Amino acid sequence: MTTTDRPNGSSFQRKQKAERPMVPKAEFGSYYGSPVLNPPVWESPDIPGYLFLGGLAGGSSLLGAGASLTGRPALAAVTKSGAIAGAALSMYFLVHDLGRPARFLNMLRVFKVTSPMSVGSWLLAAYVPAAGVAAATDLWGMAGLRDLPGRRLLGAASTAGAAVLGPFVASYTAALISDTAVPSWHDGYPEMPFIFTGSGAMAAGGLGLLGTSVLGASAGEAVPARNLALLGAAMESAAMRRMTRRLTLTAEPFATGRAGKYVKAAKILAGLGAAGTVASAFPLPVRARRAVAAVSGVALVAGSACTRWGIFHAGVASAEDPKYTVIPQRERLESEAAGHAGSKG
């Protein structure tokens, strides 16, 4: 129980002015300081992992399609493999977090546009096979196996399908967490999808950099990955900044506690990764360039993951403390009351 949460549920201010209770920022009524909401039952690493991997997969499908179109076989193989691996692991996390995993298919019992989880389940039901076929047809070709009739066509169609659905796979999870009563998630809904797609682009770019370096691909193969990583990092950082500056009280959980540590780590990793990515564009000895690109890629992927873990924990923290629920609602009521009084006078 904090000092502001008095057992009688009232604040110091209220006692002085019994008739018209005013709740200043630091004072609010609560029931023994207990949360108003039931905090999410979602767990780490399942749900932050699911958010992160969806972004990584979606961005990778975009890179994979572009790589195929522009004749970058190593980048295509890396990103298409990354997309299906990310999506599959993301699905695993989603199923694992269910209270009744055996009933996962009940997700496809109905389609509800009012439920981002329903929309997302259908989206993944289309995306995962597309990403899987895109990767399989690509790797089949790379492995130099006897070609099958229609492989190229099937590969092109599934690659295009995965690229069209990918950005939505990366972004719908923002609506999923924002469409709750969790104060910091809900309040952040205008920027959240941009954080998610920026972060997903950054992670996919990072994966492309890492993979092309490890495979020893030519310098030209990594260029789009480098560009996407930098653009994504810039977007993630700008959207995050915009959100935490726009929000007032409910921005606090992003900067404090466990969430604050993840958000800070995300900033450092993305900053280092971006700097390394820029450095890898300069004329360096081949081995040095590859080493810098690989390390930068790892930092960018890790930074993207930290962003999702930070957002996840910030939401949970905002649901666990009643002040994030009560104070903004109380302020809204007071400003509405003031508005009515003003219009009468």
Added chain:
Amino acid sequence: MTETTDPASRSGYADHPPRMGFFTDTSVCIGCKACEVACKEWNGVPSAGGRDLLGLSYDNTGGLGADTWRHVAFIEQTKPMRQEGADGPGGDMRWLMASDVCKHCTNAACLDVCPTGSLFRTEFGTVVVQEDICNGCGYCVPACPYGVIDRREDDGRAWKCTMCYDRIGDGLEPACAKACPTDSIQYGPLEELRERAAARVEEVDGARLYGDDPSDGVGGDGAFFLLLDEPEVYGLPPDPVVTTRDLPSMWRHVGAAAGVMAALAVAAFGGAK
């Protein structure tokens, strides 16, 4: 504008009984917890676990959850209560007691976000979980602006008050209302309860209604209350809003962000030679 007063019609029931609800008049609650017990007995709700002594006045239940569908709150306040000129014992202490329950919102976030269709709207306008459908995704839990529904740990599914769907279909009142010795919990057609509450609130000093207004953030509650202090004092949100009210805007932002992501990828390849 959507029709917010009749959720059953909106859900496709052509011919249905009137919307039923609870009016919980906390001014006559004596904190006996008969509602908690009757609810557990009728619905076979398991123990919330352990013999918890929470030290919150007489409240050893804590709050609503998967295993608590009625919760009696006890609030001890220091407040001059003695009427002027009155003799006898008494002092500056008052005790608020209130039996909380699922609000059966007109616009119910738990129902909106449920991806399996397990949560549904009944012909009585109430909101009920179908336990044979629920896969325990947990989405309803943080969606509820009141902290009502929760996932049962050993069972993995979501549970909450059904307004005794199995009783009211047979014309019986829900177990909690039946057991309440002071009629603090009143069950009946919502319209009738609202009229009764409007009269009652005029009679009681310092009383206010909570959840009775169809123009509030959830379109009004099927279970509403007469309170003697601010809602947050009872652990209730002062101005709850159904989260899905903003969902159309959320989807627009998701679409825009996806478009921008695709544009970034085009730019990434456009910039590469």
